[in-house]
Amino acid sequence: MDTNDARNRKVVAVEKFDLETPETAHQISSDSWFQVAFVLTTGINSAYVLGYSGTVMVPLGWTGGVVGLILATAISLYANSLIAKLHEFGGKRHIRYRDLAGFIYVYVLFRDDSVMKLPHFIAISGVVCALFAIGIPHLSALGFWLGVSTILSLIYIVVAIVLSAKDGVNKPSRDYNIQGSSINKLFTITGAAANLVFAFNTGMLPEIQATVKQPVVKNMMKALYFQFTAGVLPMYAVTFIGYWAYGSSTSTYLLNSVSGPLWVKALANISAFLQSVISLHIFASPSYEYMDTKFGIKGSPLALKNLLFRTVARGSYIAVSTLLSALLPFLGDFMSLTGAISTFPLTFILANHMYLVAMNSKLTTISKLWHWLNVCFFGLMSLAAAIAAVRLITVDSKNFHVFADV
Numbered sequence: 001m002d003t004n005d006a007r008n009r010k011v012v013a014v015e016k017f018d019l020e021t022p023e024t025a026h027q028i029s030s031d032s033w034f035q036v037a038f039v040l041t042t043g044i045n046s047a048y049v050l051g052y053s054g055t056v057m058v059p060l061g062w063t064g065g066v067v068g069l070i071l072a073t074a075i076s077l078y079a080n081s082l083i084a085k086l087h088e089f090g091g092k093r094h095i096r097y098r099d100l101a102g103f104i105y106v107y108v109l110f111r112d113d114s115v116m117k118l119p120h121f122i123a124i125s126g127v128v129c130a131l132f133a134i135g136i137p138h139l140s141a142l143g144f145w146l147g148v149s150t151i152l153s154l155i156y157i158v159v160a161i162v163l164s165a166k167d168g169v170n171k172p173s174r175d176y177n178i179q180g181s182s183i184n185k186l187f188t189i190t191g192a193a194a195n196l197v198f199a200f201n202t203g204m205l206p207e208i209q210a211t212v213k214q215p216v217v218k219n220m221m222k223a224l225y226f227q228f229t230a231g232v233l234p235m236y237a238v239t240f241i242g243y244w245a246y247g248s249s250t251s252t253y254l255l256n257s258v259s260g261p262l263w264v265k266a267l268a269n270i271s272a273f274l275q276s277v278i279s280l281h282i283f284a285s286p287s288y289e290y291m292d293t294k295f296g297i298k299g300s301p302l303a304l305k306n307l308l309f310r311t312v313a314r315g316s317y318i319a320v321s322t323l324l325s326a327l328l329p330f331l332g333d334f335m336s337l338t339g340a341i342s343t344f345p346l347t348f349i350l351a352n353h354m355y356l357v358a359m360n361s362k363l364t365t366i367s368k369l370w371h372w373l374n375v376c377f378f379g380l381m382s383l384a385a386a387i388a389a390v391r392l393i394t395v396d397s398k399n400f401h402v403f404a405d406v
Contacts, residue, residue: 020092022099025292026138031211033219038146039139039208039282040223041231044200045153046279047272049235050160052199053242054252059192061178065243068196069236076200077228079351083205084220089358095210096286097346104354125273126322132277133314137301139285140211145278152275156255157234159268161241163258168245175247190388193381197343199235204286288314337393340385348378
């Protein structure tokens with residue numbers, strides 16, 4: 001290690017082992033496994049669950065949707081566990097995904113009118129997300145807000161389930177056939193496969209694992225087991241009941257399909273919006289940590305210098321994201337594209353390949369073949385899903401203009 005590396009890193013004593021830990025402006029090893037489990041569960045039960053009945057079940061049908069979700073759950077747990085077990089590989093803590101991949105592969109993957117319309121609401125959402133990002137300096141500071149997020153999630157999930165069940169009972173005839181021509185079915189089913197893995201996004205697992213107390217691998221596995229057992233039950237319930245109630249006519253946002261008292265639907269929508277602010281902050285945390293560490297932001301989060309930096313850096317980041325969201329508001333299509341080009345590689349391809357490279361000498365021939373099979377299969381799936389998603393975006397771009405009020 002050269003002088004610069006030594007200056008940017010510190011060595012900490014962890015139980016009986018000395019583990020090299022990269023310098024970071026955020027807190028590490030301060031949270032219980034239970035709090036980390038709720039961070040993971042908050043992400044998996046974000047307001048996106050209200051879209052899975054329409055974006056997963058409608059294209060796949062009962063058999064494909066149910067089997068696909070269960071398989072995606074099991075495979076995602078397996079892939080997550082591979083990443084979690086590599087957290088202390090080589091005598092170093094890998095608190096960022098790019099650190100883990102860089103250590104294993106040697107090179108660095110991450111371098112350095114008067115009526116309110118949809119774009120207006122997206123802009124308002126961006127402002128709220130920016131205020132929250134400025135006020136919450138790092139993941140460990142989410143403690144209280146994780147409880148708030150759980151309550152908000154329960155509100156919109158329970159409302160969606162109850163109103164969907166009521167509509168389902170009162171609407172005996174439903175069509176569960178997969179709609180469209182043969183070629184359209186092929187593309188929509190492939191895109192839905194990307195939506196399946198989007199539901200279990202693991203592209204920031206090392207960043208979340210960095211916050212858990214020692215022993216980090218054992219505690220992270222507890223959190224993962226919680227996420228993929230109790231944590232997925234609300235998502236399963238709202239997805240399956242929503243599809244059962246409305247069949248192939250299910251909206252890509254379930255609350256658009258339900259009927260019921262206006263104030264109840266309003267409460268559910270407001271809860272979904274507020275919970276999304278919290279969950280989106282979790283997903284953006286790796287970017288925030290990178291900026292804070294890159295520019296040496298340390299000390300009290302309330303220090304004027306730190307507040308100004310978060311206001312400018314995170315505010316700018318969210319402003320660009322908000323502009324793009326308002327410019328191209330095709331939510332379902334971009335869920336498919338995101339799943340294809342980021343979630344597939346990060347969740348399945350890199351997880352299996354990094355584990356293969358790191359543990360190569362300890363794996364049997366059958367285990368090596370198994371991991372290579374996963375890499376090749378999910379590589380092909382990623383390519384196919386990306387093509388399908390680009391096609392969907394191209395088709396929808398002909399039907400909607402920029403800043404559309406969809």
